[in-house]
Amino acid sequence: MRTDFTATRALFDIPEGVIYLDGNSLGPLPRAVPARVAKAMTAEWGQMLITAWNRAGWMGLPERLGDRIGRLIGAEPGTVTLGDTLSIKVFQAVSAALAARPERRVILTDSGNFPTDLYIAQGLADLLAAGHELRIVAPEEVEAAIDESIAVTMLTEVDYRTGRKHDMKALTARAHVAGALAFWDLAHSAGALPVDLAGAGADFAAGCTYKYLNAGPGAPAFLYVAPRHAETARPALCGWLGHEAPFAFEPGYRPAPGTQRMRVGTPPVLQLAALEAALDVWEGVEMADVRAQSLMLADRFIAAVEAICPDLRLVTPRDPAQRGSQASFAHPQGYAIMQALIAEGVIGDFRAPDILRFGFTPLYLGADEVDRAAAILADILKTGRWDRPDFHARARVT
């Protein structure tokens, strides 16, 4: 192990007394972020005003940071851009894939996919009004469902509820054998486990930067386009910053070279500044170490919970090869139990209908915290102190 997790832990600002097991929803604040964003506001925006687009290098941020993310997900240089939200990038990627397979009409996905991917794809199919079908199968049926009717497989590598992980390389190869393209949603992969987009032969991929990349609430999404598609991909959302010469203000659209055509509007500079500082955390970090440590922490938690919380049922696969970096347990009162946990400083989250979800992020989480979280969870269950009206009240929106 070459990564010093004690050192990375010191790079985060986590409140005293909190055990944070929800970095899979919103990563915590890296200590370097506030100063970097403050600089973007006062020294750049405040002092340079409009000239900061050039002088502070704002215009190039999406590609510069895209390359830094690319190194974490096995993407070739120049293939990743940043901006918008993951939903928007799913729209662009699936649209580009459909345009590249004009004779096919099926988008294949699975029922474990995050709903926004399903909504966006169905919305795209409705918009196209050309008879496209969003075909939803069970996760374990995906491989068998890939046939020559499929234009694109739209899969999230790690299931947001169960943590089940697809075999990206095998399913991509299967898609290609059938003549389909493969789009991968890396929301629960980027920064969580080794991803090798180029090695897997993925055609398109996208993900968010506010989970394991710790770039803050509403941080921009990233989009990967394989080099073999980059010069022909249809952007669908043809914004001026995806134009080959945005400042020529031509009346007609000409796509920029490569992945840059997938840029749409003005980049969110403050959010990108936060991302820039958040990515510094990854200097010297080996993703293989993150993965090994994450599995160790999750295994430790699963073992403890199963030993002392018999009412919780593990819904995450036990085989490390088949899961991401979270552990999820089902319980009919999962919602109230999670509220009780949060009230006692153990922050995980709840996913309908009955899932308690815990993320294991070794950059800032240690084994002792995992042990304490399991002990508190067991005590909450044993004493029944989750059974309070305020813990049952569904006021939360997340």
Next chain:
Amino acid sequence: MRTDFTATRALFDIPEGVIYLDGNSLGPLPRAVPARVAKAMTAEWGQMLITAWNRAGWMGLPERLGDRIGRLIGAEPGTVTLGDTLSIKVFQAVSAALAARPERRVILTDSGNFPTDLYIAQGLADLLAAGHELRIVAPEEVEAAIDESIAVTMLTEVDYRTGRKHDMKALTARAHVAGALAFWDLAHSAGALPVDLAGAGADFAAGCTYKYLNAGPGAPAFLYVAPRHAETARPALCGWLGHEAPFAFEPGYRPAPGTQRMRVGTPPVLQLAALEAALDVWEGVEMADVRAQSLMLADRFIAAVEAICPDLRLVTPRDPAQRGSQASFAHPQGYAIMQALIAEGVIGDFRAPDILRFGFTPLYLGADEVDRAAAILADILKTGRWDRPDFHARARVT
């Protein structure tokens, strides 16, 4: 005049020695922004972590701030949401308009529209592949071109280059007589002059918040949907945060009530926090006063420049009713002249092929600065000190 512009000037942080005539491209930093964004980072994200979505009210930011912007543009409460970029919101608005006029195939716009609107609309037409046409006429020909073939008029109220202003009320009425819908891009209107969307009967409108609303680089866009369309409008980009129950994680999309269906992905919280503080500047400000003062400043600048810079040709209409809050002059060497101006602290911008553009924003700009800017411009022209290799070099991206 009820607005105290000396007081509003004190709310901005503008560098010593700079005369800022480019608030129509990027508004300057309101002094309250850094502290508000710092709070969002440290006290909210840092301390509350994921729970800030509820406890800090992040989830409701798009509608809360949308209502505050709504008051500046004559929108009914609950009709404005925030997020994404203006390009994305143009896509949604035009798409919704086309869906509401399924028997028509023409999007009417003018050649003075900002290119991203043209690109996005053409991209949408190409995507739909149903024979839609983006019809581009000269700005003065728009009214006559509105006939019963038109599904939607897509117009920017104020021309980004010339400052020419369309008559929103008259053209909207004309569109409605022809059975078309009217979409208005308010990029150079919101915060610059009185807008009365409800009074004009606009169907859809969108704009950005980084120009006259001073919310910073990459600040989110806003989208208005008239109440009569709100319950039927097609979002096109069907993201989970436009779902009626995002946290039910249902497999199928059901649009949220009203304008909220136009939300797509996770809101950019740091940028929204900046916007929140930037909107405080508008407390006690009357838009009629802003308009009167802006016209006074622009007239003063135009008169001075025409008196002492005979080589510059005004391309902005002289009639106040026909222009926004900028003054634009053409000169064959406009690019180099603007670089020389910027080097001497007078920041305007250049728009191809030959336009020097100056914005007049009374919230932070006074008459003495306007006089000085004109004098510096005259001196630069008289001495020819714009004619330096570095001022001719087209390195700038904005």
